[in-house]
Amino acid sequence: MAFPVPSLLACDHGAVWDSLEPLLRSRRVHRLHFDAMDGHFVPNFGFSPQLLRDLDSHIRLCQLPRPRFDVHLMVQHPEKVWPIFWEAGADGISFHGECCPDPLALARELRALGLHCAMALRPESPLELALACGPLLDELLLLGVSPGFGGQPAVGGLVERVERAAELRRERNLNFSLAVDGGVNRQTLGPLAAAGMDIPIAGSAILGQDDPVRALAELGKIFEENRLPSPGRS
Numbered sequence: 001m002a003f004p005v006p007s008l009l010a011c012d013h014g015a016v017w018d019s020l021e022p023l024l025r026s027r028r029v030h031r032l033h034f035d036a037m038d039g040h041f042v043p044n045f046g047f048s049p050q051l052l053r054d055l056d057s058h059i060r061l062c063q064l065p066r067p068r069f070d071v072h073l074m075v076q077h078p079e080k081v082w083p084i085f086w087e088a089g090a091d092g093i094s095f096h097g098e099c100c101p102d103p104l105a106l107a108r109e110l111r112a113l114g115l116h117c118a119m120a121l122r123p124e125s126p127l128e129l130a131l132a133c134g135p136l137l138d139e140l141l142l143l144g145v146s147p148g149f150g151g152q153p154a155v156g157g158l159v160e161r162v163e164r165a166a167e168l169r170r171e172r173n174l175n176f177s178l179a180v181d182g183g184v185n186r187q188t189l190g191p192l193a194a195a196g197m198d199i200p201i202a203g204s205a206i207l208g209q210d211d212p213v214r215a216l217a218e219l220g221k222i223f224e225e226n227r228l229p230s231p232g233r234s
């Protein structure tokens, strides 16, 4: 059974490990989503590479399964910033196509190191931006909200955008997976999955809930009931 990917932005920042540990113990977390924000590309600041290192140590110490660490770079010049997160233990990098001067070169660099490579797009950005490096992308990460903050409602037309992205992927014979980040919750998850979303990423709908373990299990059930057989990579 596949489960949504928890986004750490929604956890209690004063007790990150306490928030995360029960989820990791549930063995339903195979990927963790870290938002890195620089106050320029988005009007907020977010996780530093040190958090990846510290969580990695805690996971080892507690002998828990280590999920993949995915870093969503909401920063200017992702092509300069990503190595800091790679050195800190990132397994996957999502860079924004809107602020990357040479996405193809960056995608090649990431893949050469075996990193999971995703292009992220703001809700208003053309999907065609991703096509230039389509065959090199493991994932296209569609923002469901204006990036920078958790807990916002999904923008209008998100389901149709996922459908269009799935169509484009089919037409161009590409096989990246389609992820949605922002605005994924109990109400939106079913329609998004039925539209072709392969990877739901959720912050407030998991770590913002009183019982995140239960919330993840329930979202996983909704996802299973609605998802299409995926042609995308995982």
Ligand code: DX5
Residues within 6 Å of the ligand: 007, 008, 009, 010, 033, 035, 072, 145, 146, 147, 148, 149, 150, 151, 152, 181, 182, 183, 184, 201, 202, 203, 204, 205
């Ligand atoms: C938003 C971030 C998301 C955020 C999503 O800019 O990239 O990862 O955590 O939060 P929710 O799921 O609450 O919309």
Ligand code: ZN
Residues within 6 Å of the ligand: 007, 033, 034, 035, 072, 181
């Ligand atoms: Zn994110």
